[in-house]
Amino acid sequence: MKSLPKHKNFPKRSLQKQRGLTLISWIFVIAILAFCGMFAFSVVPMYAENMYVVKALKSLADPGERVLEMSDSEIRKKIQNFYLINNVRSEGPQNIVIDRKSRNLLITIDYENRTNLFYNIDIVTVFKNHLDGEHPDLCCRPTGDKREVKY
Template sequence: MKTLKKQQGLGMLGWLVVLAVAGFFLLCAFKIIPLYAENRYIVSGLKALVEPGTKLEDMTTAEIKKKMGNFYMINNVRSKEAQNIVVDRAANRVVVKVDYEARVNLFYNLDVVVDFKNHLDSTAPHQCCKPVAE
């Protein structure tokens, strides 16, 4: 049985391990959270395309890309891959796709890659930003 004098808590090595693990998770959070925040801006831009009073089918591809580009500029979206906006037109619908992957260096030669697929279907604008089945 141990006495109260010997039960003092973590030693220096224990605290170093706790700080190292906490530091790793903080590093991951500081690197990955901005990627998801930027994707939220892209989702907001797609939702802004179908605001009341505008019809996606009536807009040209250039108008759609210009409106998204303006939204990106205002909200400081920096990802170059997110600039690749694909507009697929069919007889009765328009699908706007912003598919991209964001890559960030975690440390040394270890990268984190996050893949985003944002689709806006003009026939179902309430289901914005979920991948559309072809």
């Protein structure tokens, strides 16, 4: 078995300096990962809940549904039942505004969620979900925003 030839130009000191992260570097990396984890555990549930709000509005715009013929109480009941089944419990999505004066029908569920990240620092998310009776295919963004949201 032959040994590999040693290179004269490659210094031995450079191998000794390549040992990995120092303790302080590891603490810094772990602190960043912990912060990202705390942020994710705070924000992801808010966006997941809003996804159910969007699905509730889209369920009103299904082809078999006649949302324009439903009364306000029927619309609220259908949305509330969807919330009950999908465990939407925060106060924000309960603010359902039904406006029959503008155009044909406009259902808005605009709300903000606030959660504490740590000490006195909060995370605030603002959600604007609109269902226009004339354009149910453009659900669920404000009427000025013509992009369709796909969840």
